[in-house]
Amino acid sequence: MFHDPELVPFQPPERYSLFRQLSNYVESFPRSTYEEPYTRVKLPIGEALFVCDPDAIEDMLVRRAGLFVRDRATRRTLSRVLDPRGLFLAEGADWRWQRRAVTPAFRHESVVGFVPAFAEAAATQVAAWREVEPGTPIDIFAAVSRLTFDVVAKVLLGSPATLDADRFSEVLTLNMQGLPWEFLYAMLRLPSFLPYPGRRTMRSTTAYLQHEAAKVVAARRERPSDANDLLGLLLSARDPETGRAMSDAELTANAYTFIVAGHDTSSVAISWTLWLLAKDQATQDRVRDEVSSVAGDAAISRDHVDRFVVTKRVLQESMRLFPPAPILSRQAQEDTSLGPHKVTRATRIVVPIWSLHRHRELWPDPHGFDPDRFNPEQVKARPRFAHMPFGGGARVCIGASFAVLEMTTIIASLVRAFRFRPVPGLRPRPKAEITLRPDANLRLSITPV
Numbered sequence: 001m002f003h004d005p006e007l008v009p010f011q012p013p014e015r016y017s018l019f020r021q022l023s024n025y026v027e028s029f030p031r032s033t034y035e036e037p038y039t040r041v042k043l044p045i046g047e048a049l050f051v052c053d054p055d056a057i058e059d060m061l062v063r064r065a066g067l068f069v070r071d072r073a074t075r076r077t078l079s080r081v082l083d084p085r086g087l088f089l090a091e092g093a094d095w096r097w098q099r100r101a102v103t104p105a106f107r108h109e110s111v112v113g114f115v116p117a118f119a120e121a122a123a124t125q126v127a128a129w130r131e132v133e134p135g136t137p138i139d140i141f142a143a144v145s146r147l148t149f150d151v152v153a154k155v156l157l158g159s160p161a162t163l164d165a166d167r168f169s170e171v172l173t174l175n176m177q178g179l180p181w182e183f184l185y186a187m188l189r190l191p192s193f194l195p196y197p198g199r200r201t202m203r204s205t206t207a208y209l210q211h212e213a214a215k216v217v218a219a220r221r222e223r224p225s226d227a228n229d230l231l232g233l234l235l236s237a238r239d240p241e242t243g244r245a246m247s248d249a250e251l252t253a254n255a256y257t258f259i260v261a262g263h264d265t266s267s268v269a270i271s272w273t274l275w276l277l278a279k280d281q282a283t284q285d286r287v288r289d290e291v292s293s294v295a296g297d298a299a300i301s302r303d304h305v306d307r308f309v310v311t312k313r314v315l316q317e318s319m320r321l322f323p324p325a326p327i328l329s330r331q332a333q334e335d336t337s338l339g340p341h342k343v344t345r346a347t348r349i350v351v352p353i354w355s356l357h358r359h360r361e362l363w364p365d366p367h368g369f370d371p372d373r374f375n376p377e378q379v380k381a382r383p384r385f386a387h388m389p390f391g392g393g394a395r396v397c398i399g400a401s402f403a404v405l406e407m408t409t410i411i412a413s414l415v416r417a418f419r420f421r422p423v424p425g426l427r428p429r430p431k432a433e434i435t436l437r438p439d440a441n442l443r444l445s446i447t448p449v
């Protein structure tokens, strides 16, 4: 078990505050969410129920998944960024058919084929870092974001010539800055035409991003290719029940959803993992030893990834302490109860994944870093929904296998090549935008090994 005060980046407030929610929503989860199974909170309009009871979470997401949908405020906020026709925001029959059609493309057997592409992208980063003066502090999140963006562009979209990766990433970051305001307005049920700082930028950047995604789909229609990428799989996807294919609008919405949902989450998780390994040098050595003994100097392959047991446990533990998607929320479609609590259609039901993953009743020594928590005996002894970086149930993350393979390949490749060390005096803080991004202090010094 590794301890460091920096693994507890802030103290939770005694009471929920909408103001804290606006500046950094993980910091708004009240202390009781780390200690109690349920916390009821009054909102300016309506109420929220924070749920950290794994049985009730399972009940909501698995057993009674049909009764609970994404909550109104989240849907309204995310529809400013993601096209509502895509898989992430669709509901009901529209969601079901898209999910059925896309699922085969995301199965483990399909996505293992991408491991060589993940390894190649990581090798390019290794080569670039070898040019850097040893010991130079590197902005890890900036570098890894670019890396995962390249992976998504290549593996999901077949490296489209029309996509300017630098510009797209830059605009995406600008675009997300309006989200806390959008969320506040949604919570307060204010009309969406009201101004806020950065509203025009938000609208124009969304339009740019969606237009770029549409260009990618149009270019592919014009020049069909049999490339083994996800866009190709989406184009040929058919609803197994009806045989229906996706329209261009649905394809664009999904291509865009996969770029946004698939690149930021992974770069956030890889960055926090490298930071934790920089802090805990002994575990970093364990990862490096494992990678060297399984893969030697060879390019990382799918068989290697299967055998990276320690590396994958490190990743799971890192996503426990710094879950890339630190919240999940729902609302019931009719008045019902959840655990001992009555919920109405107006109750915002929040699973504060960040607090759940540090809950004192679910995790011994909750703020310590210990990848061995993910050995099979310990996993079996815990409720399934104590750890849920990818959500769960019907709407579990469709990219989970893709992401785990990608992140494991990249972490293994980077740690095999470099020793990562913290830069004295820099203390990174997590800031929840949509994902739990590190601030500019996530710099690490790297030295080739």
Ligand code: HEM
Pocket (backbone or CB within 6 Å): 070, 087, 088, 089, 099, 257, 258, 259, 261, 262, 263, 265, 266, 269, 323, 324, 325, 328, 329, 388, 389, 390, 391, 392, 394, 395, 396, 397, 398, 399, 400, 402, 403
């Ligand atoms: C570390 C990486 C990732 C994390 C932590 C993550 C997390 C999540 C979570 C928590 C959800 C459930 C949200 C909810 O139930 O409200 C979700 C859904 C989703 N994720 Fe991921 N995700 C990751 C990577 C990816 C990747 C690589 C892709 C695609 C290439 C992706 C695409 C999606 C989509 C489309 C959904 C919506 C699924 C549906 O509603 O049917 N994610 N993700």
